[in-house]
Amino acid sequence: MAHSEAEVLSGLAEIVNEETGLATEAVEPSKSFTDDLDIDSISMMTIVVNAEKKFGVKIPDDDVKDLVTVQDAVDYIVKAQDA
């Protein structure tokens, strides 16, 4: 069953928290993974793989660089669920 946008945001925040220790509240849609949340490319890939498992979607390596903000990732996952 497809997750709502709010569920994806909340699930993503949990994944980010698990990887980085950042509080889930800090994972706001407008935040940049790199510039605001200080997540490096290796941690980002771990987050991507865990998001794939949690939401049942595929996020190819080439698409990961386009996920600049949290909202980008949420949108991508919501759309990928429908594909």
Added chain:
Amino acid sequence: MPKLSTPTPQRYSRISGIGGYRSEHAVSNDEIVGPINSSDEWIRQRTGIITRHRAGPDVQLIDMAEEAGSEAIANAGLKPSDIGGILIATVTFPYPTPSAASLLTERLGTGPIPAWDISAACAGYCYGIAQADGLVRAGTMDNVLVIGAEKLSDIIDPTDRSISFILGDGAGAVVVSHSDEPGIAQSVWGSKGENWETIRMTNSLLDLRDDRENAPWPTLRQDGPSVFRWAVWDMAEVAQEALDAAGVQASDLAAFVPHQANMRIIDELAKQLKLPDTVKIGRDIADNGNTSSASIPLATERLLRENPELHGGLALQIGFGAGLVYGAQVVVLP
């Protein structure tokens, strides 16, 4: 028609000796951060590397291979004349032909035995073990010298932020010998040619020939995040297949020795494999950097030196790298 004569079938192989060569010069992060506009903290946080050992201009790859190989032969209680074949895994011998292995027969005085190089990058040592295991079990040879040797400092670009700063030089060697009991389990090895460019050279030797004015000296590059994903999640599956092929579980292991690519890959791989705390993990990369084909035997040699109780225990070793290629097997530690 007469029946063909073949060597005695159904015997086993084991690692009977190990040796290593580490370059004396430890290069700190502070010494290399300038050209990549980085810091000691940045390198430690992303790779776990504190120093990497690099050979000077007076030490060549073949010198390191000779040191490691001689030590492994002596450690096995053998003489060079007992060795039936030499395999050198390397991507940095500066001659496409003849091979480093052939030169080493002369250096070691083994006699005119079969000798060849293996081009399988950071999986090269595990490829060598797979080949040596097959040769010994088939009865083709009794003792095979397998060496991983690299002088990666010859193919680095000081301004490259993708891989150069993690690379070091060194050589590790083992002897694979015939055995009455299984000492090397079935290898799980393969390739993923669709990702040929994920870890690559900047250009070919032909580019250098055709444009000597402008073509740069070929150096190594990688797509780090893609490599990380493949090295952790795909290699965790390969590692599990190697355990299954050996008929053992993670809890049966005494040691886990992955290719020393990046401490974060090592940590995440161990997490994915759910290794119990009792399993010693090779973490030579912190001091020695990434030495490609040499990294697994060097990390194994260090683990055994620092933890003598590991002798005779089971180790899962897995190599992975440019190709992309990978190889894994469970072995009994010498």
